[in-house]
Amino acid sequence: MTLMKFITSALVTALVALSFSAHANPSHGRPNHSMHREKAELLVIGHRGASGYVPEHTLASYWLAIEQGADFVEPDLVSTKDGVLVARHENAIAIVNDDGSVREATTDVMSKPEFASRKTTKSIDGVSITGWFTEDFTLAELKTLRAKERLPALRVANTRFDGMFEIPTFEEILQLVDQANQRRNADAKTEGRSLRKVKPIGVYVETKHPTYFQGINLPLEEPLVQLIDRYGYKRADCRIFLQSFETANLRKLRSMTRV
Template structure:
């Protein structure tokens, strides 16, 4: 159906495979996702790889490698003290000796059976997978990369923007209609990217805090009509934390309507099936790891008019979208 929201596989099908692995991305594609999402961080030799954070002890077996024990260190990342192992202290060849593991074993113990099976993928490998899958399935599979901590990486001499744009150019994905969105929680790097590419940009927003680059006082201010108007000057849409649209208690806000009035798309994050993550109205009996009524939660947001959504469970998102499309209330 024209106008149906896009389904963005959050770190791949990360509810069922270790996140940011080709295993997770491949499964997401099989489940019908329109876009796969790599969070991008650099290696010491400047290669962009997919990890949610540059600190990798929670998502790889690096701690089990005695040859890298001396690499453990502490750093200040966006004002927070972080201790562990960091991608920017490894070459790509060194990172390729590591294996991915499940980040949330308490909530997703079944995913642990895939621990040790996947490498850390590069952006180029993810693009190749998307292109191969597009040819094989006959439908376009896009990528939705996030530039992680761009100010931090620029400050240590590993800026992300040029490397990302070069990879997209090599892929032939530097057009306005390319199957790509670029997202960031910061502002300055999106404005820089605006001058470098015609690919649509998405301003991410959290329910608390503000951009690490200090370009705006808070995400709350950015979500106001005046803030949305400023965003529309450099981005095609916003990616708000979903509680900015539907709080844990109380009615939905006007954010979707306000963003649309500013000419912005709205792609909220993140829809996860476990009770631990679901909004209270959609939880079921059982503990935090029990899966609740995610399809219903997604359907509610579709009813509010979102243009896409991030989910760890793409197949649930695809199913919810299909149900909404079949409903007379959602037909165009």
């Protein structure tokens, strides 16, 4: 089963009554520079995907955002123990309070006895946090976990998806966007529309805690630039944005890529 078919099947099964929006106009990445000038283009950003409908930072969430008309999908990126970029709201994939109760969890790691010993306390950007962290797991280990709704009291309906979806890598997200753009191009050809008028879906990337990851020898910048280069995002007019709460990280990225 292809990636797109799997996601479609999973969502249709669990969201029987949800009708998806039609595709917007589609391809692979290049907005006109007028986007940054007086003829500014209004952009719809799928922040963490369609997080109001499906647990955030899953391929299903990004895919649904695209189906609902998002111009860009927005993944938060952190690193695994073996240096692979994955999408999570934070590097802490489960956080516990002092009494052991759950404060926040984006995975089912707490239900895995084989990973009980990975619980630890760390200082992340000056904040003491007790829980489980992506940088203590290899990608293969993270792939045994499943995503959970981060805000179950707020997004109650999303909890029906707990345990359904994997933690996606950044490369898998780029592949999903590429597949969606290819589909848009194919639809345009079938309908006799010019590909020049097809608006591609873009990627709005946020690096999380880059200074922290640099300090533990898991820099985010190198694997990020390698992947966006590989998938064709090499110029300033490509359909991609890089964002961070840290300016040093952005300055470094500016010296490494032309996007």
